[in-house]
Structure formats: structure tokens, C-alpha cells
Amino acid sequence: MRRRMGPRWIVFAVAGFVLNFPILSTLMTAFKGPNEVNRNASLWVEAPTLENFATVLTISDRLNVYYYLWNSLSAVLIGAILPMVVAFPLAWPMVRRGYGRSILFPIIVNLRALPLIVFAIPLYMMYATLGLLDTHLGLGLILAIVNLPLTLMLLVNAIADLPIELEEAARMDGARTGGLLIRVVLPLCRPALITTFVFGFITAWNEFLFGLMLTTSEAVPMTVGASLFFATSGGGVQWGVASAVMIVAALPPLLLGLIMYRRITGSMVAGAVKG
Amino acid sequence: MSEIRIENLHKSFGAHEVIRDISLTISEQEICIFVGPSGCGKSTLLRLIAGLEEATSGSIMIGGKDVTHLEPYDRKLSMVFQSYALYPHMNVRDNIAFALHTAKLPKDQIAEKVAEAARILRLEDYLDRRPNALSGGQRLRVAIGRAIVREPAAFLFDEPLSNLDAALRADTRVEIATLHRSLNATSIYVTHDQTEAMTLADRIVVLKDGQIMQTGSPTELYDNPANVFVAQFLGSPKMNILNVQLGENVITIPGHKEIIFPAEAMPQDVQLGVRPEAISLVDPDQGQFTGVVKLNEYHGGSRTVVADIGVENLVTVQVPANQSPHIGEKIRLKCSIENFHIFQTNGQRFLTDSGKFLEAKLSDFDK
Ligand SMILES: Nc1ncnc2c1ncn2[C@@H]1O[C@H](COP(=O)(O)OP(=O)(O)OP(=O)(O)O)[C@@H](O)[C@H]1O
Ligand SMILES: [Mg+2]
Numbered sequence: 001m002r003r004r005m006g007p008r009w010i011v012f013a014v015a016g017f018v019l020n021f022p023i024l025s026t027l028m029t030a031f032k033g034p035n036e037v038n039r040n041a042s043l044w045v046e047a048p049t050l051e052n053f054a055t056v057l058t059i060s061d062r063l064n065v066y067y068y069l070w071n072s073l074s075a076v077l078i079g080a081i082l083p084m085v086v087a088f089p090l091a092w093p094m095v096r097r098g099y100g101r102s103i104l105f106p107i108i109v110n111l112r113a114l115p116l117i118v119f120a121i122p123l124y125m126m127y128a129t130l131g132l133l134d135t136h137l138g139l140g141l142i143l144a145i146v147n148l149p150l151t152l153m154l155l156v157n158a159i160a161d162l163p164i165e166l167e168e169a170a171r172m173d174g175a176r177t178g179g180l181l182i183r184v185v186l187p188l189c190r191p192a193l194i195t196t197f198v199f200g201f202i203t204a205w206n207e208f209l210f211g212l213m214l215t216t217s218e219a220v221p222m223t224v225g226a227s228l229f230f231a232t233s234g235g236g237v238q239w240g241v242a243s244a245v246m247i248v249a250a251l252p253p254l255l256l257g258l259i260m261y262r263r264i265t266g267s268m269v270a271g272a273v274k275g
Numbered sequence: 276m277s278e279i280r281i282e283n284l285h286k287s288f289g290a291h292e293v294i295r296d297i298s299l300t301i302s303e304q305e306i307c308i309f310v311g312p313s314g315c316g317k318s319t320l321l322r323l324i325a326g327l328e329e330a331t332s333g334s335i336m337i338g339g340k341d342v343t344h345l346e347p348y349d350r351k352l353s354m355v356f357q358s359y360a361l362y363p364h365m366n367v368r369d370n371i372a373f374a375l376h377t378a379k380l381p382k383d384q385i386a387e388k389v390a391e392a393a394r395i396l397r398l399e400d401y402l403d404r405r406p407n408a409l410s411g412g413q414r415l416r417v418a419i420g421r422a423i424v425r426e427p428a429a430f431l432f433d434e435p436l437s438n439l440d441a442a443l444r445a446d447t448r449v450e451i452a453t454l455h456r457s458l459n460a461t462s463i464y465v466t467h468d469q470t471e472a473m474t475l476a477d478r479i480v481v482l483k484d485g486q487i488m489q490t491g492s493p494t495e496l497y498d499n500p501a502n503v504f505v506a507q508f509l510g511s512p513k514m515n516i517l518n519v520q521l522g523e524n525v526i527t528i529p530g531h532k533e534i535i536f537p538a539e540a541m542p543q544d545v546q547l548g549v550r551p552e553a554i555s556l557v558d559p560d561q562g563q564f565t566g567v568v569k570l571n572e573y574h575g576g577s578r579t580v581v582a583d584i585g586v587e588n589l590v591t592v593q594v595p596a597n598q599s600p601h602i603g604e605k606i607r608l609k610c611s612i613e614n615f616h617i618f619q620t621n622g623q624r625f626l627t628d629s630g631k632f633l634e635a636k637l638s639d640f641d642k
Contacts, residue, residue: 165360168327173374173421174348183373187364 023250030243037239052244056229065248068225072205073252074136075221079143079207080200083151084193086144091155092185096167105156112149120213127214134218139211143204150203151196158192159185198260202253222249277338277428277461278303279324284333286316286323286485293319295485297333301429301478306455306462310472310508311482317465318357320482321431324463326350337428348377353422354431357438359414361406367393367417368402374425392420395454412443419454429461436471448474469509473497481505503546503622512551512579512591514616519547521617530585531564536612545625548616551579551593554608556600562609566590568600582606 017024024043031048032040040046056065093099123142124133132138162185170184186193211221229245230237279301286294293316301307309317322328324335326347334343342350353374361370369376371392375385393399396416406414415435422430435451436444452475455462466472472479473493481488481496481504489501493509500506500514507513519526522542525533566582569589573596580592580600592608600606617625 163358163360165356165358166362168347169354169356169360169421170362170373170377171327171347172325172352172354173425174377175373176348179377183376184362190364 026243026246029239030247032240034238034240052240053248055241056244056248063225063228065222065225065229065245068220068222069248069252071136071139071215071219071225072222075139075143075211075219076201076204078137078140079147079204080197082140082144083148083200084155084196087148087152087155087196088186088189088193089181091152091159092181095156095159096164105152108152109149111145116146116209120209123210124213132214134215136219139214139219139221142210142214143207146207146210147196147200147203151200154192154196154199155189158189162188194260198256201256205253225249278336279429279461279463280336281324282334282336284320284323284335285331286319286328287331293485294323297485297487299480299487299490301461301463303461304459305477306464306475307478307480308472308476309463309465309480309482310467310469311488312508313467315482316485317467317482318433319485321354321433321463321465325352325354325431351428352431353425353427353429355415355418355422355433355435357434359406359418359435359438361414361417361421363406366403366405367398367409367420370406370417371398371420371424373421378425388424389420392424395423396420411439412447415439415447419451423454423458427460429463432462432464434466435464436466436468451475469511473509479509481508499624500548500616501624503548503618506548506616506618510550512593514548514550515554515590516618517547517549517588517590518620519545521545526612526615528564528584528588530588534563534612536615538617540625544620546618546620546622548618549590549610549614551591553614554590554592554610556580556592556594556598557607557609559607562607564608566606566608568602568604568606571599571602573599580606582608584608 028043028045029037030052031045031050033047033049033051036046059066090100090104094101094105119142127133127138130138132141166184166188167180170180175183206223207221208223211224215221215224226242226245226249230242281297281299284294284297285292297320309320311317319328323330326342326345326349330343334341336342337350337352362373365373368389371389372385375388380388389402390399393402396419398413398416398420401409401413401417406417409417415438418435432451436447439447448471451464455475464471464475476493478490479493479496480490483504488508489496489505491499496505496509500509503516507516517528519528520542521536521538521540521544522533524535524537526536526547527533528547564584566584568580569583570579570581572579576596578594578596578599580594582590582592584590590608619625
């Protein structure tokens with residue numbers, strides 16, 4: 001029997017609209033001219049204009065959006081990839097041998113529960129000594145620490161879910177620990193690695209506090225840079241320009257999420273065991 | 276190919292002793308089958324031999340070399356896992372070639388060996404598929420292929436057929452037997468299926484609670500079980516065990532007439548074992564005891580009849596399919612005394628003073 005799809009689509013549409021209202025509102029505002037912003041608060045744009053985007057995307061002597069994007073990207077890639085590189089070789093012995101399971105694992109995971117601001121002052125002083133202030137590496141490292149707990153947790157779970165027989169089979173087949181990790185465990189963790197990369201990227205991209213604190217000119221990330229667009233010419237907030245810069249800043253993680261979405265949910269171990 | 280020798284092997288998981296003092300030698304080129312009920316330690320014993328578990332005490336020698344403390348890869352054994360454990364991210368070719376890659380063989384040799392294994396196992400058409408696109412039987416063949424390419428000292432199989440349906444299981448069993456004959460490899464094969472054990476084995480090792488109950492060829496174990504456990508474990512339907520009295524040259528089944536059984540033994544209580552196929556339905560004026568039919572199962576070629584012979588004793592009888600007593604019918608049963616197995620009340624085979632199994636002296640007696 002064919003079910004009636006009409007009511008369902010109405011529900012989906014309403015839910016989609018409500019959940020995405022802030023984004024829609026920002027998007028629409030980005031297309032409004034300065035006069036219209038103050039006059040017309042509705043979602044409808046009377047006289048669409050690309051003026052705001054032009055302002056954002058044009059390099060001025062004070063603001064350079066490409067530079068902020070580049071700063072963010074380089075720090076965020078460090079912040080998303082480094083924790084995987086550190087966590088993978090930690091996670092396997094934790095799961096299979098129990099090393100660090102009782103002390104190291106809880107410590108790292110609890111990092112997540114601390115308000116990050118407690119790191120601010122010691123970190124600032126440490127970075128000043130090491131010359132890491134206002135560098136991509138410096139910002140990337142702290143983002144990596146922010147991402148480490150979740151990355152480790154996801155990888156520990158992923159490895160614990162792998163059938164142990166696969167590793168035993170590989171050992172019977174002559175693989176030593178290194179070969180086992182690279183040829184069997186790592187490829188089977190691919191979905192988890194992609195998931196951690198996407199989440200790590202998004203978390204790091206949206207990070208504001210450390211970007212504000214640890215950078216001044218050379219490594220200012222997009223989140224901090226965006227705030228500089230809010231009051232360009234001193235005359236209060238330019239809502240249209242602000243909206244446009246937010247849209248630009250939100251695009252990279254959004255695109256990444258869209259591209260990777262299908263891969264996050266997939267599982268690798270289908271067909272490994274049983275019939 | 277190598278002999279495998281196990282001496283006084285023990286394995287405990289914490290306080291739980293799973294393998295208790297097992298000593299065993301598996302000769303070169305032999306296919307040795309470990310059977311026993313679930314949880315008796317078959318897999319654990321196999322994994323100890325493989326090196327996947329570490330022995331608590333005792334030693335394991337392969338080809339004369341002590342491997343007790345070696346890692347699995349230094350023991351040069353291949354294993355087919357119950358779950359097959361195929362690498363899901365590799366196609367069939369790479370699965371089969373895995374051990375050859377880790378051994379860093381030249382590419383052309385790898386290709387040659389994989390092609391040969393694929394031909395033997397009829398996997399040529401599937402080499403580029405991933406395991407999740409294969410049927411259960413094909414997956415098993417890939418697992419076997421992965422084991423044979425590396426020409427190991429011995430093969431270990433852990434219940435390889437248990438995931439297949441009945442028909443495929445029978446076919447694959449024959450294939451494994453054929454493969455074993457052509458490779459002539461020392462093999463250890465774990466199963467809880469007595470049919471697999473009987474049909475495949477050169478030698479069967481019956482395990483219970485981590486101990487060896489008996490080892491021997493299928494016929495030895497079937498004809499001369501060392502105890503009630505082995506007697507009932509091998510053979511289907513399982514052997515009837517009755518509590519009886521052994522008298523002077525007679526055996527008395529409670530509630531029935533004495534059966535003449537000339538043997539050298541003191542009068543005492545014993546357990547009498549009789550296989551269902553050794554009992555037949557006879558005319559009322561013949562036979563040794565009477566029973567009332569409780570169950571009549573049709574198996575196509577034969578029937579299994581369960582009869583109540585009184586004093587809480589049930590007897591299973593296997594009869595030709597054309598003999599079909601109805602439920603509640605009184606039937607007369609006969610078993611020639613040469614098929615009697617006599618066990619002590621503790622379940623061990625009854626041994627005479629001269630250390631032989633107790634049997635009727637048929638020369639004295641007209642059967
Ligand atoms: N890693 C382990 N830790 C603790 N106990 C274990 C472990 N592995 C096996 N055992 C115990 O050892 C006993 C024997 O297990 P084993 O897997 O060898 O049985 P099995 O004869 O292979 O049974 P099955 O026919 O069900 O596969 C069981 O009681 C089991 O609970
Ligand atoms: Mg088992």
C-alpha cells in the first residue's frame with residue numbers, strides 16, 4: 001500500500017526551517033544592503049546585493065579574509081591531524097594490552113571536562129618563552145590538545161570493536177606489531193579516523209578563545225578575524241558585512257561535513273567474521 | 276611438515292583451570308581431531324599450540340623444537356579460525372597473499388602461489404572481490420587458501436564448518452579430507468561434531484573439562500571406548516547405558532531375566548553399554564528383554580525406537596525403516612553379548628585382573 005507522503009514532507013520542512021532559522025536569517029541578511037538591514041528584518045530580501053560579500057572578499061589594508069582563512073586552515077589541520085597521529089599508537093596498546101587504561105586514559109579524557117580557560121595564563125607564558133605566540137604551529141598545538149580526548153576516545157572504541165581474530169590471524173600470518181598496526185588495524189579504523197578528523201576539524205575551526213589569546217597579527221584565525229569585520233568604519237555594527245563574513249567563515253567546515261557525511265557512518269568490518 | 280609433541284600442558288585463566296595436564300603427540304602428516312562438549316577447552320588447547328595463548332606450565336614441541344615461549348609467527352603454523360577472520364579491507368587475492376607479503380616473497384612467486392591456491396580451491400573467479408561479497412562456503416575456502424599458501428609446519432582448524440548449513444558442511448568435509456590427502460600436512464582440527472571427527476580423523480582426541488578422556492583411531496574409540504563419556508560421545512544415537520548386576524557368568528538387567536555372560540569377574544554392580552544399532556527387534560519367543568515403545572522416529576533409511584524397559588531404564592534402538600512398532604506396543608529386544616561394553620560404576624571401562632577389557636568368553640558359549 002502506498003503511504004501518503006504529503007504530511008511527512010510538511011513536518012520535515014517545518015523542522016528544517018525551525019532548526020536552520022539562524023543560518024537562513026544570517027544568509028539572507030548577507031544579501032541585504034545597509035539601508036535594508038535596518039528597515040527589513042524579515043527573511044525576504046527586497047533588493048539583493050553582493051556588496052557585503054564584495055567588501056569581505058576584497059583585500060583592504062587592514063583586513064584580509066584570505067589570510068585569516070589560511071591561518072585557520074593551517075592551524076586547524078595541525079589541530080585535527082596531530083591528535084590522530086598521537087592517539088592511534090596510544091589507543092591500540094590501551095585496548096589490547098591494557099597499558100595506560102587505568103591512569104593515562106582517564107587523565108586525557110578528563111581534559112575535556114576542564115574549562116579550557118584554566119590553561120590560558122600558564123600557556124601564554126609558556127608560549128612566550130618558547131616563541132610559539134602568534135604562530136600557526138603554536139595555535140595548532142593547543143588545538144591538538146583540545147581535540148586529543150575525543151580523538152583518543154573514538155579510536156579506543158573503534159579498536160575495541162575490531163574482532164580480535166583479525167589481529168590473531170595477522171599474527172599467525174607472520175605480521176609483527178608494526179605490520180599488524182599498519183596493514184590491518186589502521187585501515188580498519190578508517191571510518192573512525194575520518195570521523196575524528198571531521199569533528200576535530202570543526203571543533204578547531206570554531207575555536208575562538210585561544211585564537212584570540214595566542215595570536216596578534218601573523219596567525220590570527222578566521223574566528224577572530226571575523227570579529228574584526230563587525231565594526232569596520234567605526235559607525236556601529238555593519239550587520240550585512242558581519243553576516244557575509246560569518247557565511248564565508250562557516251563554509252569550510254560545512255563543505256567538509258557534507259563531503260564526509262556518508263563516510264562517517266560507514267563500517268569497515270562487514271564480512272570479516274561469520275557468515 | 277612436522278610432528279607436534281605436547282607435554283604436561285596446563286593453562287589457567289586466573290583461578291579457572293581450563294587445560295589440565297595434557298600430554299599428546301601428533302605424528303607427521305596425521306589429521307588429529309580434538310572433540311568434546313562446548314567449553315571443554317578444545318579451542319584453548321589449539322590456541323596454546325598456535326601461540327595465541329601462553330601456557331601456564333608444560334611444553335610444546337614442533338618438529339623437535341621447543342616452541343612453548345615463541346610468538347605465533349615463529350611457530351610456522353597456519354590457522355583457520357571459526358569466524359574465518361578474513362581481512363575485510365582486502366580482496367580475496369590480498370587475503371590469500373597476506374602471509375606471503377609479510378614474508379617478503381618476490382612478487383612473481385606470490386602471484387604464482389596465489390594462483391595455485393585459487394585453482395585448488397576454485398576461487399579464481401573471486402580474486403578481486405572483498406570478503407563481504409562472498410558466500411559462507413567461499414569465505415571458508417579463502418581462509419583455507421590463506422593457510423595453505425605459506426606451506427606451514429602444520430594446519431590448525433577451529434570448527435571451520437560450524438557456520439555452514441548442513442548440506443554444504445557435508446560437501447566441505449569431503450573437500451577438506453581430499454585436500455588433506457593431497458597436501459599430506461599435519462593437521463589439528465577442532466570440532467564438537469562427532470560425525471566430523473569420525474569421518475575426518477586419523478586420530479581422535481576426546482576432551483572433557485580440559486583433560487584427555489581417550490585418544491585413538493575412530494574405530495578404536497568406537498569399538499573400545501575407555502569410559503562412558505567417550506562411549507556416549509561418539510556414535511549417534513548415543514550408546515545406551517544401563518545399571519545392571521554382574522553375577523557369575525550372568526548379567527541381570529533389573530526387572531528382566533538373567534542374560535548369560537560368561538566372563539572372569541567378581542559379582543558386582545556395573546554399567547552395561549549397548550549401542551542402539553547393536554539391538555534388534557525380534558519375535559516374542561526370542562531375545563533377552565521386553566520394552567514398551569515410547570517414541571518412534573523416522574529417519575528415512577532407519578528408525579529410532581525408544582523403549583521403556585522398566586525400572587526407569589529407557590533403551591534406544593536403531594531398526595530398519597520397515598520395522599515400525601506403534602507407541603505403547605510391547606516389543607522384544609535382542610542384543611548379542613559380544614556387543615556388550617562393561618563399565619565400572621565410576622564410568623571407567625571395566626578391566627579384568629589381567630588388565631584387559633571385560634568381554635564375554637565366546638568360545639565357552641554358543642551365541
Ligand atoms: N580468555 C579467557 N579468559 C577466561 N576464560 C576463558 C578464556 N578463554 C576461554 N576461557 C574459558 O575456558 C574454557 C574453555 O574454553 P574453550 O573456548 O577452549 O572451549 P571450547 O571447547 O572451544 O568450546 P566451544 O565448543 O564452545 O568452542 C571455557 O570455560 C571458557 O569460559
Ligand atoms: Mg571453541
